[in-house]
Amino acid sequence: MAINRTNQQLVNLKCSVQNYDWGRIGHDSQVARLFESNCGDQIDETKHYAEFWIGTHVSGPSFLQGSDNDNVSLKSWILQNPKVLGDVVVDKWGYDLPFLLKVLSIGRPLSIQAHPDKELAGSLHKLQPNMYKDSNHKPEMALALTEFEALCGFISSEELDVLLQSVPEIKQVVGNAYNEQILTVNKHNNGVVKEERVIRSIFTKLMSVNREVISKAVSRFIHRLSKESETRQLTNKEKLVLKLEKQYPDDVGVLAALLLNHVKLETGEALYIAANEPHAYLSGECIECMAASDNVVRAGLTQKYMDVKTLCSMLTYNQGLPEILKGVPMNQYVRRYTPPFEEFEVDQCVLDHGASVVFPALPGPSVFVVISGEGSMVTSSCEERVSEGAALFAPAGLEVRVNTESELQFYRAGVNNKVILNP
Structure with missing residues (x-):
């Protein structure tokens, strides 16, 4: 398959794999099995296989299959054959694929994160190009291949009120911020509470507290739940928190997870996430598609760099359950x-x-x-x-x-x- 081939044929691709530590191990991973079949590489049964990428992004490019083209990337081939994109795509996005397709195999929860909009992505890429690899936004969609769990968006105001009353450990950390926000909003809005300002204040306060305070709060919460589990049935969210704490002890994300919607997808259901929306994939395997970007701002359930200030300032703070697409x-x-x-x-x-x-x-x-x-x-x-x-x-x-x-x-x-x- 020569590089100057006709533009009206299918092009076989050799794709990239990402071995992040949250991926599934060896052949237990759908990603590993796809990668093995796609590239012929032997799977290491001790490695984590997290993501299989099909596209042109520099962090995981696809290459043309064939002995004459193993070093020809899809991106460079498109640049030499721009008509393959069509005039509409070229006029709107230039000489590159505007989307990136992935398969994900999740063995443990990903970080609580959000993806910046275009304006913020441009600024972050300029200031920290080693951390933020491109200047594009990253709206995305996860389509479940198996049962799939995620945290996505903030819980409703009604759920937040119940949470703050039933989880004193959070109230102790953010209580003053909550009470002060209610009083301020009431004073300036004739008693009408602006819900977004309340959840923003609580989340920002929680994420900004020092690690020692968070560690003590998490410890108290986990101890209380463990005792109560002996006399009552824990909720799904409480069971999730216990699981998260075992994997990320003393992490602020354990408490922050309580502020987010716990979403479960059946096979064939999809969840989409706009720029600046908080989320964390928890378990399962999925097809993921997104704008062609790899920008992530993290702030919990991770050992990686956390940019708490940027995350708290960028979020939309929309509340309520996300829309589930059934196709x-x-x-x-x-x-x-x-x-x-x-x-x-x-x-x-x-x-x-x-x-x-x-x-x-x-x-x-x-x-x-x-x-x-x-x-x-x-x-x-x-x-x-x-x-x-x-x-x-x-x-x-x-x-x-x-x-x-x-x-x-x-x-x-x-x-x-x-x-x-x-x-």
Whole structure:
């Protein structure tokens, strides 16, 4: 497959893997199995395999498959063949993929974090380029491959009131900040409490308290829960906190988790997260798609660098449960997940034995990743056999027919169709 090949063919990709310590170990990780099939590398049963990346981001680039092209990155190939992106994408985002597709295998909770909007991302990248690798924002969506748990967004005002009454350990840490905020808001708003200001004040106070105070508060809370578990059934959130404390003892994130919504997804459900929204993935495996960025601002449940001041100042402080996407059927085999972001949408496709489906030609590019099964992807000029771990780039304007002789599960990511059809 030469670099000057026609722009109207599927391009097989050799993809990158990330071995973060929260990933699953060895072949227990879907990411590891995909990587092994995709690249032929032997899996180390002692290593954590966290993320499988399909895209052009510098932190985990994909390369063209084939003996003549192992050192040709997808990014450089696109730069030399910009028509593969389509005019709409080039006009809006330039000569690069605007999205990044990943598969995640989560063995332990990720940090409490948020992703900056474009303006903040630009500033952070300029000030700390080694920490913030690019200047783009990172809205994202997680689509569950298995049962999946996450923390996302702040609990409602009603839940917050109950929490502060039932968890004295938090009230002791933030009580003054809470009471002062209520009094200030009441004084200036004729008794109408501005909910955002209250949750902002409480979260900022909690995250800013010194580690010794947090350690004592966490210890008291865990001790009380352990005693109470002998006489009553703990709530799911309380059980989660006990689990988090074992993995991250004395961490402020143990208490901060109580302020966030605990969300459970069934297979095939999706959760989307806008810029500046707090979240932490807890367990499970998922397809993740996002704007092409790797910027993360952390402030809990981590041993990595925590930028508490930036995180507290950037958050939107929206309250209430997040929207769960269940996908819209496009036909009997394909469901489409479209978050309110321009850069991407994701199709889930599960083909039965002997089934076939067509992905129409679009004005923008797509990438495919095969999760399980075997089949073929057919265009007007070629046929590619695909199986678990296969990753392919489809240029703009290319119709792809997928056939299978066994059950085949794969995902397609592309630019949000609303942008493509209404540029």
